Amino acid sequence: MSSIGTGYDLSVTTFSPDGRVFQIEYAAKAVDNSGTVIGIKCKDGIVMGVEKLIASKMMLPGSNRRIHSVHRHSGMSVAGLAADGRQIVARAKSEATNYQSVYGEPIPVKELAERVASYVHLCTLYWWLRPFGCGIILGGYDRDGPQLYMVEPSGISYKYFGAAIGKGKQAAKTEIEKLKLSEMTCREGVIEVAKIIYKVHDEAKDKAFELEMSWVCDESKQQHQKVPDDLLEEAKVAAKAALEEMDAD
Amino acid sequence: MNFIASKQPENRLLGPESDTQRTLYPYVTGTSVVALKYKDGILMAADMGGSYGSTLRYKSVERMKPIGKHSLLGASGEISDFQEILRYLDELILYDNMWDDGNSLGPKEVHNYLTRVMYNRRNKFNPLWNSLVLGGVKNGQTYLGMVNMIGVNFEDNHVATGFGNHLARPILRQEWHENLSFEDGVKLLEKCMRVLLYRDRSAVNKLQIAKITEEGVTISQPYSLKTYWEFSAFENPAQGAIGSW
Numbered sequence: 001m002s003s004i005g006t007g008y009d010l011s012v013t014t015f016s017p018d019g020r021v022f023q024i025e026y027a028a029k030a031v032d033n034s035g036t037v038i039g040i041k042c043k044d045g046i047v048m049g050v051e052k053l054i055a056s057k058m059m060l061p062g063s064n065r066r067i068h069s070v071h072r073h074s075g076m077s078v079a080g081l082a083a084d085g086r087q088i089v090a091r092a093k094s095e096a097t098n099y100q101s102v103y104g105e106p107i108p109v110k111e112l113a114e115r116v117a118s119y120v121h122l123c124t125l126y127w128w129l130r131p132f133g134c135g136i137i138l139g140g141y142d143r144d145g146p147q148l149y150m151v152e153p154s155g156i157s158y159k160y161f162g163a164a165i166g167k168g169k170q171a172a173k174t175e176i177e178k179l180k181l182s183e184m185t186c187r188e189g190v191i192e193v194a195k196i197i198y199k200v201h202d203e204a205k206d207k208a209f210e211l212e213m214s215w216v217c218d219e220s221k222q223q224h225q226k227v228p229d230d231l232l233e234e235a236k237v238a239a240k241a242a243l244e245e246m247d248a249d
Numbered sequence: 250m251n252f253i254a255s256k257q258p259e260n261r262l263l264g265p266e267s268d269t270q271r272t273l274y275p276y277v278t279g280t281s282v283v284a285l286k287y288k289d290g291i292l293m294a295a296d297m298g299g300s301y302g303s304t305l306r307y308k309s310v311e312r313m314k315p316i317g318k319h320s321l322l323g324a325s326g327e328i329s330d331f332q333e334i335l336r337y338l339d340e341l342i343l344y345d346n347m348w349d350d351g352n353s354l355g356p357k358e359v360h361n362y363l364t365r366v367m368y369n370r371r372n373k374f375n376p377l378w379n380s381l382v383l384g385g386v387k388n389g390q391t392y393l394g395m396v397n398m399i400g401v402n403f404e405d406n407h408v409a410t411g412f413g414n415h416l417a418r419p420i421l422r423q424e425w426h427e428n429l430s431f432e433d434g435v436k437l438l439e440k441c442m443r444v445l446l447y448r449d450r451s452a453v454n455k456l457q458i459a460k461i462t463e464e465g466v467t468i469s470q471p472y473s474l475k476t477y478w479e480f481s482a483f484e485n486p487a488q489g490a491i492g493s494w
Binding site for chain 1 (some may be wrong): 336340343346347349
């Protein structure tokens with residue numbers, strides 16, 4: 001695969017001769033091994049979807065939430081180590097409520113993304129802390145409209161109109177690029193995200209998965225919430241149908 | 250009751266806490282809140298006055314607010330403490346919403362939370378100077394409770410705060426019955442509020458009536474009660490006064 005660190009990869013405070021910090025790259029590998037997470041920015045909001053790989057048949061559907069609300073107007077979905085993700089979500093919630101109590105308005109999504117990115121970056125600066133092994137897709141709706149950010153384990157964060165992390169991210173990105181997002185409403189976006197996740201799911205390697213989706217849009221009154229059950233069902237049906245159509249060709 | 254002023258040496262036992270001020274007296278206060286259970290839920294009434302001592306200084310204070318999906322909170326006492334309570338409850342409801350699991354805090358839970366907050370503040374000799382009325386409907390169950398600044402709390406079919414306890418509750422004890430219609434409930438509340446308007450010096454003639462049912466909260470626009478001052482007992486009030494100055 002990629003080059004082995006050999007000696008320069010033992011600590012996050014060591015640079016390699018070619019200027020890389022291997023520990024951070026290894027953390028990113030943890031993200032690449034997890035189920036796909038997608039976020040898209042439609043014209044009236046954000047839709048996020050997670051391919052939750054089911055470890056055991058005995059798990060109840062609906063448990064192990066991967067998408068969390070950070071405040072009323074924003075949410076984040078996490079790929080990678082779930083426990084690390086919980087820590088980041090807790091921090092984001094605390095930053096959001098703190099901003100609200102100091103400034104009296106919901107935290108702007110840009111500000112939230114910066115704070116989350118700083119926090120993730122913090123854990124790449126000290127030898128006694130390890131980097132977070134998770135990638136985050138953050139979607140929110142503030143005064144400037146809907147916005148989508150992605151935060152990587154290195155602590156960088158960029159604004160996107162479509163983002164994917166996890167196993168199927170390459171295939172997912174290709175699919176997202178095909179979509180005309182600026183003309184799409186979130187209702188339509190939910191169906192498209194479901195189709196993409198079903199498409200990039202690798203039947204051979206991972207048997208079962210559960211689809212979890214959330215949105216924050218004009219229809220949800222700019223509140224971040226799970227996609228309503230009826231729409232979710234509709235999306236799953238459409239996605240399965242699209243898959244069969246593809247297989248039939 | 251003896252409230253210890255914060256600068257005195259006796260507070261040294263309490264360590265750094267003694268440097269902060271404690272609530273000694275209220276400044277801007279609201280007067281009574283009256284509430285009753287009716288057929289579809291709860292009806293609550295409160296006037297819109299904020300008194301600064303004996304001055305009726307603020308006349309558009311909203312003393313009833315919806316909390317989450319299922320509750321309605323009415324407060325009398327210090328207005329700034331009421332605003333602080335609303336901030337606490339806002340955070341409570343926010344965290345409840347963030348679970349996004351189909352559950353939400355009902356009026357009984359919110360009342361319990363408020364009781365804990367009020368009682369714990371009272372134990373630290375730093376009370377939130379309010380009497381609170383918490384009513385709501387969840388899953389068909391109607392709930393009406395009260396908690397005050399010393400932490401006394403109870404639930405009942407009709408509650409009131411402050412002067413309402415002395416002037417309104419007797420009327421409610423006589424005339425309240427189960428399954429009041431909305432119109433009868435409003436008439437009963439207006440009767441109580443009229444008595445309070447005549448007899449409570451900190452009442453203002455601008456009130457709101459709020460209703461909470463399974464469908465949600467509605468708070469009426471402010472309006473005034475019609476009053477009648479031509480009672481014969483009011484004529485010549487000084488007639489029987491002996492040696493009045």
